[in-house]
Amino acid sequence: MRYELYYWPEIQGRGEFVRLALEDAGAAYADVARGKDGTGAMFKLMESEGVKHRPFAPPFLKAGKLLVAQTANILLFLGPRHGLAPREEAGRLWVHQLQLTIADFVVEAHDTHHPIASGLYYEDQKKEAKRRAADFLKNRASKYFGYFEDVLARGGGRYLTDKRPTYADLSLFQIVAGMRYAFPKATAKLEKKMPRVAAVHDLVAERPRIAAYLASERRIPFNEYGIFRHYKELDA
């Protein structure tokens, strides 16, 4: 089966967590909104009266007749199908728990540049962004990365749950990459205390399919429209 992924074509954003899973799995998929009039197709499907389970927002994935939205939910669906999550319940719940914690991190990383309103420009909330970013880097990013470092230390494996990566490891790679892009100075400092997390980043980046993906045009470069944005004034 060929999946259809629907997400904003200009950014990595939340869609990237799904792209990484599909790429690592070697799954056949179309990144629909990146095609000709793809955004139109995305809106059309999202608003179609015929859609039974309508998404609130992209990303969403079409798998045959099934339409699944919410990033972590899409990964919950894909994981066991492609060897990116355990099949048994306790393992599945644990990987999903880690993914939902990453999702919380992603909201907070986004809100560093949009603390007041996602519908306003960064320039209209720059002062507030400076305060929020400073708190995020000092208190929140360190707490989250410290947590994942601890999970890796307790687990004793190279990846979050074992010797094999799950979709949560692919997502951990992505938030490390995003933080390095958005806050290079602050992240360099943070990384001194998270060698295991940084090692997961490197292991994921070296996986043959991921390495090929990252080197391809399918990987949209980081930019100042997505979740992880580099504004020098926000980097401590």
Place this chain on the structure above:
Amino acid sequence: MRYELYYWPEIQGRGEFVRLALEDAGAAYADVARGKDGTGAMFKLMESEGVKHRPFAPPFLKAGKLLVAQTANILLFLGPRHGLAPREEAGRLWVHQLQLTIADFVVEAHDTHHPIASGLYYEDQKKEAKRRAADFLKNRASKYFGYFEDVLARGGGRYLTDKRPTYADLSLFQIVAGMRYAFPKATAKLEKKMPRVAAVHDLVAERPRIAAYLASERRIPFNEYGIFRHYKELDA
């Protein structure tokens, strides 16, 4: 089996979504942190070296040997066990997708009074809170409730997925109740356009076990420590 729920004893917060599911199910559970030195027990378990799947934060649920964290993940676990979610995959994913959308709403509702930092007092971010709350009420709350109204209209049932409530309906009840408490004026206006959502609130409130729970001391009253806080100056 008797569940053990661990969550902050002073607030409804995210734990309330789990409490509502346990109460509606008539499940046997201890609200551990509300007992003597319960918060101590909560931290002890959370930080114990013996815990294999450590939570990032409360709430978490102990079910025999299993420890599950992240609100939506706990509900994913409880749902099919207690008739609060379909057992088949497509239905389970759909209910979880709705729950994750409610979780997004909850973050935004919380951030109306804490747009800069959760570690700072409201008084230290009051000016920013006014801006964020105004945007939330104007652009975001209406979008979310409009979405759930549309889901109900498309489904054609009394509840989000069918004639029977799922944990997502219980959670929808909770966000309506929370919004009525936090923003009574703005919510009264919003409700003119969401009769179906308001009807779900009422149906849930009338369910015998929920009604008994709401009338009991187990239901912590809304207050200014939780997610939904009433600050007159933030209500439009």
